[in-house]
Amino acid sequence: MTVRTRGARYAVRGGNALRGSVRISGAKNHVLAAMCASLLTDEDLILQNVPHISDVDSLSELLVSIGARVESLPDGSLLLNGAGVNVFEAPGELITENRASFQVMGPLLARHGYAASAPPGGDVIGQRPIDVHLAGFAAMGASVRREGERFVAHGPAGGRLAGARLFMDYPSVSGTQNVMMAAALAQGRSTLINAATEPEVQNLAHVLNSMGARISGIGTQLLTIDGVDSLHGATCRVMPDRIEAGTFAIAAAMTRGDVYLEDTPSEVMDALIAKLRDVGATVETTADTMHVRGPDDLRAISFQALPYPGLATDLHAPMAALLTQANGVSIIHERVFDNRMLYVGELRKMGAEIVSTGSSAIVSGPTPLHGAHVRALDVRAGAAVVLAALCANGQTIIDDVYHLDRGYSSLATKLGGLGADIERD
Ligand code: EPU
Numbered sequence: 420m421t422v423r424t425r426g427a428r429y430a431v432r433g434g435n436a437l438r439g440s441v442r443i444s445g446a447k448n449h450v451l452a453a454m455c456a457s458l459l460t461d462e463d464l465i466l467q468n469v470p471h472i473s474d475v476d477s478l479s480e481l482l483v484s485i486g487a488r489v490e491s492l493p494d495g496s497l498l499l500n501g502a503g504v505n506v507f508e509a510p511g512e513l514i515t516e517n518r519a520s521f522q523v524m525g526p527l528l529a530r531h532g533y534a535a536s537a538p539p540g541g542d543v544i545g546q547r548p549i550d551v552h553l554a555g556f557a558a559m560g561a562s563v564r565r566e567g568e569r570f571v572a573h574g575p576a577g578g579r580l581a582g583a584r585l586f587m588d589y590p591s592v593s594g595t596q597n598v599m600m601a602a603a604l605a606q607g608r609s610t611l612i613n614a615a616t617e618p619e620v621q622n623l624a625h626v627l628n629s630m631g632a633r634i635s636g637i638g639t640q641l642l643t644i645d646g647v648d649s650l651h652g653a654t655c656r657v658m659p660d661r662i663e664a665g666t667f668a669i670a671a672a673m674t675r676g677d678v679y680l681e682d683t684p685s686e687v688m689d690a691l692i693a694k695l696r697d698v699g700a701t702v703e704t705t706a707d708t709m710h711v712r713g714p715d716d717l718r719a720i721s722f723q724a725l726p727y728p729g730l731a732t733d734l735h736a737p738m739a740a741l742l743t744q745a746n747g748v749s750i751i752h753e754r755v756f757d758n759r760m761l762y763v764g765e766l767r768k769m770g771a772e773i774v775s776t777g778s779s780a781i782v783s784g785p786t787p788l789h790g791a792h793v794r795a796l797d798v799r800a801g802a803a804v805v806l807a808a809l810c811a812n813g814q815t816i817i818d819d820v821y822h823l824d825r826g827y828s829s830l831a832t833k834l835g836g837l838g839a840d841i842e843r844d
Contacts, residue, residue, distance in 0.1 A: 425821050427820050427821060427824075427843055427844070428816060428817055428818045428819070428820055428843070428844060429805065429808075429815075429816070429817040429820050429831060429841055429842065429843055430814060430815075430816055430817075430841070430842045430844065431790075431805065431808035431809065431811075431814065431815045431817065431839070431840065431841045431842075432790075432813070432814050432815075432840040432841075433788070433790065433808055433809050433810050433811035433812060433813070433815065433840075434810075434811075434812070434840075435674065435809070435838045435839055435840055436674045436675050436676040436677070436713070436838070437667075437670055437671050437674045437676035437677075437678050437809070437834070437837040437838055437839060438676055438677050438678065438837060438838050439678065439679070439836060439837045439838065440678070440679040440680075440681055441667055441678065441679070441680060441681065441833050441836060441837055442681045442682050443659045443660055443663050443664045443667070443680055443681065443682050443683045444468070444470035444471070444472075444659070444660055444663060444828035444829075445468040445469050445470040445656075445657030445658070445659060445660060445828075446470070446618075446619055446622075446657055446658045446659060446660035446661065446662075446663075447470060447472055447474055447475075447660060447662070447663075447825075447826045448519070448592065448617075448619040448662075449618075449619040449622045449623065449657050449658045449660075450466060450469055450470060450475060450497075450657045451474055451475070451478055451517070451519030451520075451522070452519060452522055452593070452596045452600075452619065452620075452623045453466055453622075453623060453626045453655065453657065454466070454475070454478050454479070454482065454489075454497070454499055455478075455519070455520075455522040455523050455525075455526055455596075455600065456526065456600055456623065456626055456627055456630065457482070457487065457499035457500065457501050458482070458487065458501040458504060458523060458526035458527060458530065459501070459526045459529065459530055459600060459603060459604060459627075459630065459650045460501060460630060460649065460650040460651055460652060461500070461501065461502040462500070462502075462651050462652030463498055463499070463500050463652040464498075464499045464500070464626075464630065464652055464653055464654075464655070465492070465496050465497070465498050465499075465652075465653070465654040465655070466496060466497045466499070466655055466656075466657055467494075467495075467496045467654065467655070467656045467657065468495075468656050468657040468658075468659070469495065469496065469497045469657055470657070470660065470663075470828040471828045471829060472824060472825060472826055472827065472828050473821065473824040473825050474516075474517045474519065474825045474826065475497070477513060477516035477517055477520070478516075478517065478519060478520055479497075480513055481509060481510065481513040481514065481516075481520050481523070482499065482501075482523070484506070484510050484513060485504050485505070485506040485507070485508075485509065485510075485523070485527075486501075486503040486504040486505040486506055487499060487500060487501045487503065487504050488500040488502075488503060496654075501526075501530075504527070504531070507527050507531050507533045507534050507535065508534070508535040508536065508569075509521075509523050509524075509534075509535070509536040509537070511537040511568070511569075514536050514537050514538075514539055514540065515537065515538075515539070515540035516540055517539070517540055517825065518539045518540060518593060519539075519593060520536075520539055520540075521536055521538075521539035521549060521552065521593065521597065522593055522596055522597045522600065523536065524536055524552065524556070524570070524572065524597060524601075525552070525555075525556070525596075525597040525598060525599075525600040525601035526600045526601070528556060528561055528572045528574060528580065528601055529574075529579070529580055529600065529601040529602075529603065529604040529605060530604060532573065532574035532579075533571075533572070533573055533574065534571075534572050535566075535569050535570065535571045535572070536569065536570055537568050537569055537570075538568075538570065549570070549594070550588065551587050551588055551589055551591040551594030551595075551598075552591070552593070552594045552597045552598065553570065553572075554585070554587075554588070555585055555587070555594065555597065555598030555601065555602075555611075556572050556580075556598070556601060558583040558584075558585040559580035559581055559582065559583050559585075559598075559601060559602065559605050559609065560574065560575040560578075560580055560581045560583075561573060561574055561575070561580060578606070579604065579605060579606045579646075580601055580602070580604070580605035580606070580646075581605055581606050581607060582602060582605045582606060582607030582608045582609040582644070582645075582646050583602075583605075583609055583610075584609070584610040584612070585598070585609070585610070585611060585612065586612045586613055587611060587612065587613045587614060588613075589613075590613050590614060590615040590616070590640065590726055591615060592615045592617050592619065592620060594615070595611060595614045595615040595620050595642070596615075596619075596620055596623050598611060599611065599614075599620075599623070599624065599627070599634065599642060599644060600623075600627065602644040602646060603627050603632040603634070603644060603646060603647065603650065604646055604647065604648075604649070604650065605644075605646035606646055607645075607646055608643065608644065608645050608646070609642075609643070609644040609646065610641065610642070610643055610644075611641070611642040611643075611644070612640065612641055613640055614636075614639075614640050614641065614642045615726065615727070616638055616639065616640060616726070616727050616728070617726070617727040618658060618661060618684065618687040618727065619658070621637050621638045622657075622658045624637045624642070625637065625655070626653065626655045627650070629653035629654075629655050630650040630651055630652070630653045631647055631649070631650045631651050632644070632647060632650060633645040633646075633647060658684060659682045659683055659684050659707075661683075661684050661687055661688050661731070662731060662733040662734060662799075662826070663826070663827055663828070664680050664683040664684065664685075664688065664709065665688060665691045665731065665733075665734045665737070666734070666737050666802050666806070666827070667680055667711075667833070667837075668680060668688075668691065668695060668700075668702070668709060668711045669691075669695070669734070669737045669738060669740070669741050669806060670737075670806050670809060670834070671700075671711040671712070671713055672695055672698060672699075672700035672711055672712075672713040672714075672717070672741060673713065673717070673740065673741040673744055673806055673809070673810060674713060674809050674810060675713035675714070675715060676711075676712070676713050676837070676838075677710075677711075677712045677713075678710070678711050678837060679708060679709075679710050680708060680709040680710075680711070681707075681708055682707055682708075683704075683707060683708055683709045684707070685704035685705070685706065685707070685708070685709045686704075686706055687727075687728075688709070689728060690725075690728060690729055690730040690731070691730060691731070691734055692704065692709075694720060694722050694730060694738065695711065697718065697720045698714075698717045698718050698719075698720055698741065698742075698745055699713075699714035699716065699717055699718050700712060700713055700714060700717075701714070716746055717741065717742075717744050717745035717746065717784075717785070718745055718746055718747065719742060719745045719746055719747030719748055719749040719782075719784065720742070720745070720749055721749060721750040721751070721752075722738065722751060722752070723751075723752040723753075723754050724751070724752070724753045724754055724755055724759070725754050725755065726754075726755060729754075732753065732754075732755035732756055732759060733798075733799050734799070735751060735753055735759050735799070736759065736761075736762040736799045736800050736802060736803035737799065737802045737803050737806055738751070739751055739762060739763075739766070739773065739780055739782055739803060740762070740766060740771075740802075740803040740804070740806040740807045741806065742782040742784060743766060743771040743772070743773065743782055743784050743785070743786050743788060743807065743810075744784055744785045744786075744788075744810055745782075745784045745785060746784060746785055747783075747784065748781060748782070748783050749781070749782040749783075749784070750779060750780075750781055750782075751779060751780040751781075751782070752778060752779050753778045753779070753780075754778070757778060759778075759799075760775040760780060761796040761797055761800040762796065762799075762800035762803040762804065763775045763780060765793040765794060765796065765800065765803070765804045766788075766803060766804065766807055768791045768792075768793050769788045769789060769790070769791045769793065769804070769807050769808070769811055769815065770786055770787060770788045770789050770791075770811075771786055771788060771807065772784070772786050787812065788807050788808075788810055788811035788812070789811055789812050789813055790808070790811050790812065790813030790814040790815040790816075791811075791815055791816075792815075792816045792818070793808075793815060793816070793817055793818070794817065794818045794819045795817055795818070795819045795820050795821075795822040795823050796819070796822065797822055798822050798823060798825045798826040798827070799826075800822075801817070801819070801820065801822045801823040802823065802827065804817055805817060805823070805830070805834070805841075808841075809834070809839055809841075820843070831843045
């Protein structure tokens with residue numbers, strides 16, 4: 420399966436309210452971490468509910484390039500096997516495709532005593548350092564250094580990583596995941612203080628426990644990991660994508676639509692649900708569904724994008740698109756990344772009244788949006804322009820939708836199924 424097409428673009432004609440049902444796919448940020456976890460064992464890890472996104476393709480390619488087996492099964496599951504891994508360095512051209520790939524470091528280091536990688540890629544949404552990952556490896560006894568463009572980590576001479584008590588300077592999502600995977604095979608107990616609590620981190624811990632790891636404190640900022648000698652294979656389901664679900668929920672509210680989201684993790688979406696109700700939407704949930712109806716008049720609100728359980732930074736840009744249609748002045752504070760504002764210029768091309776000052780954006784509405792020629796500048800900035808296009812008068816052409824392919828499974832098809840006029844070419 421190869422999803423990404425560099426030259427692809429969307430043509431969207433706005434004005435249709437979204438109506439109907441849509442099934443949410445597996446979570447990008449869970450599946451990618453779980454794929455890296457397959458390197459911790461010689462046995463098969465089978466992942467079900469894998470989304471059709473290009474980040475899965477590029478990480479699969481990376482895993483195969485270091486000797487792992489990655490196979491799509493007839494039911495759509497992904498079988499991963501790390502028994503044949505014989506290269507302990509992530510190739511530079513593949514590591515820069517996405518950020519999650521850097522999470523091969525922890526498993527390779529823990530299992531083989533050596534790992535190297537170029538700095539990871541991913542969206543250009545801020546400085547995105549990796550000091551939390553590297554400090555975690557060092558605390559467990561690894562020697563970590565930078566050699567030119569590569570990070571190189573050696574385990575302690577002749578031995579395993581040693582469990583450690585470590586304070587994480589920032590509750591980094593992929594940093595917590597990387598260190599947690601390394602600690603799973605370390606000797607003795609590791610305690611991670613100020614760990615990330617995002618649902619994708621929690622669900623990676625559940626995958627690791629299914630493989631025989633002993634992780635407790637899941638969902639809290641204090642994770643305890645009792646290292647084990649080896650891990651075994653497992654079959655696990657990828658959690659549904661709360662960011663994809665959130666994007667569709669926002670689109671439903673913004674277009675004054677009426678949409679049922681199926682296979683949606685509403686129990687980890689409280690912040691978004693609260694904000695959608697604040698703007699005037701009606702939101703009803705069960706444990707795995709959400710029903711969103713948009714109001715005739717949307718209200719302006721203020722919000723902060725925060726680590727979980729705060730409103731996800733990945734929903735900042737889609738919410739900003741919605742607020743262009745709300746009555747009054749909305750203020751958004753971005754507290755996670757320092758460059759989440761790429762969408763602002765693109766929405767302005769469509770007539771939005773929105774300005775950014777540092778880490779904040781001020782949106783005045785409601786503004787009639789008009790079709791324009793815009794770009795998806797990163798995966799979530801891209802989602803924001805798609806949502807704006809659904810409400811715009813006339814046609815919007817969106818270039819560089821390969822960014823959207825990184826994180827949204829069949830976005831145009833799903834939106835089309837809800838009545839949007841959207842074509843991909
Ligand atoms: N940070 C540090 N030191 C580090 C790592 C991070 O200071 O060593 C800071 C960053 O500078 C940033 C903040 O911590 O300000 C958050 O970064 P974090 O490491 O938590 O994010 P990430 O692991 O790089 C993951 C997701 C992102 C999502 C963030 C926040 C993956 C592959 N990516 O990134 O997803 O926005 O967590 O929830 O899991 C997306 O899906 O569009 C996306 C960007």
